Amino acid sequence: MVTVRAPATSANLGSGFDVFGAALTRPADVVTVEKAAETTIEVTGVGAQYIPEDPEKNTVGAVVDALDAPARIHIDKGVRPASGLGSSAASAAGAAVALNRLYDRGLSRSELVPIAAEGEAVVSGVAHSDNVAPSILGGFTVTTTEGTHAVDASIPLVVCLPDVAVSTRDARRVVPETASMEQLVETVGNAATLAVGMCRSDPDLVGAGMSDPVVTPERARLITGYDDVREAAFDAGAAGVTVSGAGPAILAVCRAGRRRSVAGAMLDAFSAAGIEARAYQTRIGRGSTILDA
Numbered sequence: 001m002v003t004v005r006a007p008a009t010s011a012n013l014g015s016g017f018d019v020f021g022a023a024l025t026r027p028a029d030v031v032t033v034e035k036a037a038e039t040t041i042e043v044t045g046v047g048a049q050y051i052p053e054d055p056e057k058n059t060v061g062a063v064v065d066a067l068d069a070p071a072r073i074h075i076d077k078g079v080r081p082a083s084g085l086g087s088s089a090a091s092a093a094g095a096a097v098a099l100n101r102l103y104d105r106g107l108s109r110s111e112l113v114p115i116a117a118e119g120e121a122v123v124s125g126v127a128h129s130d131n132v133a134p135s136i137l138g139g140f141t142v143t144t145t146e147g148t149h150a151v152d153a154s155i156p157l158v159v160c161l162p163d164v165a166v167s168t169r170d171a172r173r174v175v176p177e178t179a180s181m182e183q184l185v186e187t188v189g190n191a192a193t194l195a196v197g198m199c200r201s202d203p204d205l206v207g208a209g210m211s212d213p214v215v216t217p218e219r220a221r222l223i224t225g226y227d228d229v230r231e232a233a234f235d236a237g238a239a240g241v242t243v244s245g246a247g248p249a250i251l252a253v254c255r256a257g258r259r260r261s262v263a264g265a266m267l268d269a270f271s272a273a274g275i276e277a278r279a280y281q282t283r284i285g286r287g288s289t290i291l292d293a
C-alpha cells in the first residue's frame with residue numbers, strides 16, 4: 001500500500017496561461033493505492049458527491065491506464081472540485097506518484113507529469129500540465145511541450161474560494177481565440193517579470209507580473225464579485241490579484257505579514273456580494289509527498 005499527499009495548485013498566475021503553475025502548501029488530496037486485479041475507486045472528503053468513481057470518468061483512471069497499474073484506490077479530497085485549485089489534477093498527480101512507487105515503474109517525477117496530465121484531458125478536454133506539474137514537482141513551474149522547469153520560490157499567497165462552481169471545461173470556452181500584438185507584448189513582459197520575481201522570491205515583482213489583458217478579463221466575468229474582491233485585496237496590501245486556474249478561486253500574492261488582512265478583505269467583499277467563501281492563507285510549497293509505503 002502507498003499513500004501520497006498531493007497539493008492543490010494554482011495555474012496560469014495571470015500572464016502564464018496553460019504554462020505557469022504553483023504548488024500550494026494547503027489544501028491537498030490524499031491518495032492511497034493497493035495492488036488489485038481490477039481498478040476500483042472510492043472517493044471521500046470535500047465535494048466527493050460530485051466526483052465519479054467510474055475509472056473511465058475519474059482523472060486517476062487515465063493514470064492507471066498509462067502506467068498499466070491496476071489498483072484499489074482511495075481518494076480523500078481536500079481540494080474541492082471545480083475550484084480553480086487543481087482539484088482534478090491533485091488526484092491525478094497523487095495517483096501517478098503512488099502507482100509509480102507501488103509498481104516500481106522507476107519513472108522520474110518529470111516523466112510522471114505528462115502521464116498525470118492524461119487525467120486532465122478526461123475532465124477538461126485538454127491534457128494541460130500546468131496543474132499536475134506543480135502538484136508533482138512542487139514550487140513554481142513553467143511547463144511547455146518540451147517539458148517542465150521547476151523553481152523553489154518562497155512566495156506568500158492567499159486564495160479565496162467562493163461557494164460556487166466553475167468547470168474548467170466551461171471556462172476554456174470563453175478564452176479568446178486571438179490577441180493583438182500590443183496584448184502579446186504586454187503579456188510576454190508580464191510573464192517574464194513574474195518569472196524573475198519567482199527566481200528572486202520577490203512577491204512585489206510576482207504581483208506586478210500577474211496582470212494579463214487577454215484571458216483573465218473574460219474569465220473574471222464568470223465570477224460574481226470579482227472586481228470588488230480584487231480591489232479589496234489590493235487595498236489590504238496585495239501586490240497582485242488574478243483568477244486562480246479557471247476560477248472561481250481568486251489568487252492574491254502579498255508579503256507574509258499581509259496575508260491575514262488580505263484574506264479578511266477578500267472574504268468581506270464576497271460577503272458584500274452575497275456570496276459565501278473561504279480563504280486559505282498559504283504559500284508556494286512542495287510537491288506530492290509519499291506519506292506511507
Ligand SMILES: Nc1ncnc2c1ncn2[C@@H]1O[C@H](COP(=O)(O)OP(=O)(O)O)[C@@H](O)[C@H]1O
Nearest residue numbers: 058059081082083084086087088091123167168
Ligand atoms: N479525482 C477527481 N478529483 C476532482 N474532480 C474530478 C476527479 N475526477 C473527475 N473529476 C471531475 O472533474 C471536474 C473538476 O475538474 P475541473 O473542472 O478541472 O476543476 P478543478 O479546477 O477543481 O480541477 C468535476 O466535474 C469532477 O467531477
Ligand SMILES: N[C@@H](CCOP(=O)(O)O)C(=O)O
Nearest residue numbers: 011018084085086168245246
Ligand atoms: N490552464 C488551465 C488551468 C485550469 O486550472 P483549474 O485549477 O481550474 O483546473 C485553464 O486555465 O484552463
